[in-house]
Amino acid sequence: MSIASVDKENNPTTTPIGSLFLNKDQTGFxxxxxxxxxxxxxxxxKNICVLAVNSNTWFWLSSLFKGKFKADPAIKLYGQLGARRTATPIEKNLLTRRMKLTSGLKGNKHLWDNMEEVREIYFTKAEGINLGKMTESLHI
Known part of the structure; x- marks a missing residue:
């Protein structure tokens, strides 16, 4: 995922984030x-935009074969950054579970060891992307 933000000179920038978690109440961290x-x-x-792309190979191959997507291939989530705070034990456990497959690899330790701080996000709207004929049946 990438999170887009704007700096103090109004220049846009994107930041790759590998540890985004979405909650059921239009929030995340x-x-x-x-x-x-x-x-x-x-x-x-504080305004941001998250671009979340469905990276499932079968989803893309079957959609390309059929000439249309059965669901949005990507979604833009608009919102605002909230407070930075210490991660809860539940949040740390969610990260550990997500990274379990690579836990024995050296790079896992370099990237995801000692993750202590989270940033809250509050989402205000979601928007599917437009890819012409491939998505026209989704946005009627």
Missing amino acids: YFEKFPSKLPANERFN
């Missing part, structure tokens, strides 16, 4: 260990 631009931009403009 991500672990904020490496991002530097998002926290800096949050001081001037």
Whole structure:
């Protein structure tokens, strides 16, 4: 996933985030260990846009074969950055479960060890992307 934000000079920038979690109440959070631009931009403009792309190979191959998508291939989630805070034990457990498949690899330790801080996100709207004829039946 990527999160787009705007800096104090109104320049857009995107930040890749591998640890975004969505809640059922139009909120979410991500672990904020490496991002530097998002926290800096949050001081001037809290508005963000998350681009979430369905990366399932079968979804794309079957859609390309049929000439249309049965669901949105990507969604833009608009919202605002919230507070940075210490992760709860439940949030840390969610991250551990998500990264379990790669837990024995050296890179896993470099990337996801000692994840202690999360940034809250509050979402205000969601929007499917338009890919012409491939998505026209989804946005009627």
